[in-house]
Amino acid sequence: MEKPAEFDSLLAAAQSVAKNAIAPHSDFQVGAAILDDNGQIHVGCNVENSSYGLTVCAERNAVGAMAAAGSRTIRCLVLFTPTDAPVTPCGACRQVLAEFGLSAPVYCACASGQVDSYLVSDLLPQAFRF
Numbered sequence: 001m002e003k004p005a006e007f008d009s010l011l012a013a014a015q016s017v018a019k020n021a022i023a024p025h026s027d028f029q030v031g032a033a034i035l036d037d038n039g040q041i042h043v044g045c046n047v048e049n050s051s052y053g054l055t056v057c058a059e060r061n062a063v064g065a066m067a068a069a070g071s072r073t074i075r076c077l078v079l080f081t082p083t084d085a086p087v088t089p090c091g092a093c094r095q096v097l098a099e100f101g102l103s104a105p106v107y108c109a110c111a112s113g114q115v116d117s118y119l120v121s122d123l124l125p126q127a128f129r130f
Helices: 007-018 058-068 091-101
Strands: 031-036 041-045 074-081 105-110 114-119
Touching: 007 031, 007 041, 007 058, 007 074, 007 105, 041 058, 058 074, 058 091, 074 091, 091 114
Parallel strands: 074 105
Antiparallel strands: 031 041, 031 074, 105 114
16 A cells, blocks of 8 residues: 555654653553545544543544544544554544544554554444444
8 A cells, every 4th residue: 555645744743642642551652643634634642541441542532633623534544653563453443433534544653663554444344334
């Protein structure tokens, strides 16, 4: 899958925002950067909570920032994790991403420099939609 022209900017934004993650329980800082259909970049980091079910992932926080800015379509998402191998979005994030861009590419990048790419529809085949 060919990376968009904005990939380097998206990766830098995801890496930068990962440093702001609130991860006292997992020590797993994640950053996400979304490119919307207007060419704007929206970021999010994971925010953990001692009531684990209230934790919000980086991807969902980035979608919230995108929605708050008035956009409704994901053109591309870059997810950054401080790991040796790329990590894909969790199931809840896959469902949320499907609502805003089922055919959007997702680039999973990590500290080693490896980048894996998927379409949201590949990450969540048979997505729940109505």
